[in-house]
Amino acid sequence: xxxxxxxxxxxxxxxxxxxxxxxxxxxxxxxxxxxxxxxxxxxxxxxxxxxxxxxxxxxxxxxxxxxxxxxxxxxxxxxxxxxxxxx
Numbered sequence: 001x002x003x004x005x006x007x008x009x010x011x012x013x014x015x016x017x018x019x020x021x022x023x024x025x026x027x028x029x030x031x032x033x034x035x036x037x038x039x040x041x042x043x044x045x046x047x048x049x050x051x052x053x054x055x056x057x058x059x060x061x062x063x064x065x066x067x068x069x070x071x072x073x074x075x076x077x078x079x080x081x082x083x084x085x086x087x
Contacts, residue, residue, distance in 0.1 A: 035066065035067070040075060044065055044067075045075075045079075047064065047065060048061065048065060048072065048075060048076065048079075048081070049079070049081060051064060051065075052076060052081040052082065052083055052084075053081075055084045056084060057083070057084050057085070057086035058072060058073060058083050058084075058085075060086075061083065
């Protein structure tokens with residue numbers, strides 16, 4: 001299938017499914033992986049330790065650090081920090 005035909009079909013399929021076209025992604029989606037696999041800074045580690053000792057939940061800590069919950073959980077486990085299980 002020629003490239004222009006494929007691109008047109010792909011765009012129509014995405015529109016039919018209610019998904020944005022790749023060239024018009026919302027700003028939040030365009031920046032989604034900006035911090036992907038970034039090393040932890042000393043300031044972030046200090047903040048993680050402080051928030052965990054205060055008893056904050058995983059979701060709140062992740063939001064405060066602008067990191068994923070999985071990343072925060074893995075780092076806390078590596079540092080031996082208990083994360084509160086809030087319900």
